[in-house]
Amino acid sequence: MSSQRYTPEFKDEAVKQVVERGYSVAEVSERLGISAHSLYKWINAVKPDKSEAQAKELLEAKSEVLKLRAQLRRAEEERDILKKAARYFARNPE
Template structure:
């Protein structure tokens, strides 16, 4: 079996392929075969679309923008905690120096 050349697809094409899978009348395997895609790639697109879609209020799964925001906030908290520790040590140092 010859190795297939890597292809690049537009976001619109991916969204249309996912929409075909979600319409319910065909399986992912059938849609992949019809569009000459690998099942693995199409399943990954569907999974990514599910993760990015807004969820109901009861769902605990984060969307991609929420994950990015969470990572940024965690970096900021870590930096602020380091800064606070430095300021505590400096305050202790200067307090000892003045006595």
Template sequence: MVVKRTRAKYTLEFKMEAVRLVRNGQSSADVAKILGVPKGSLENWIRWDEQGQLTGGKSQVISEEQMELARLRAELARVKMERDILKKATAYFAKESL
């Protein structure tokens, strides 16, 4: 049985938001995972944005709610990462003072 896979198409706004998240300090791997896009695609979008050639597809419409959800997921991932760093630092300094 052959399964034909279709290529996902994303709007320009979705791509621009993903690029913005990376430019604001998120790693491309984290943003790709959170948004559910291939990391290679996200890296292409970043490169194309730098060259002024970023365009969007028309078949997958992303609503404002979906964009907000993606932004909030990225922010949550960043806050969790910061929390984990603080936990490790606290444990390190607590161990050091003993």
């Protein structure tokens, strides 16, 4: 195994070539003289973690549920008021 170390700038540039510019991992690794395995590891280190995305989606879903519950509560209150009004007017025709 090689004990060669690469600078963070070198790693960032290699990852940019794959992620932003659309070059293949094989092409970039061959051109820069690094292993494809190392390049894949650098790319995976930069990608956002799946758990972060799942946590964000969960938070959005929870806020949506809270909003919908509030809307339901308001609709039920309005319905109850209309029921009481209908009973009142049914008993007291004027």
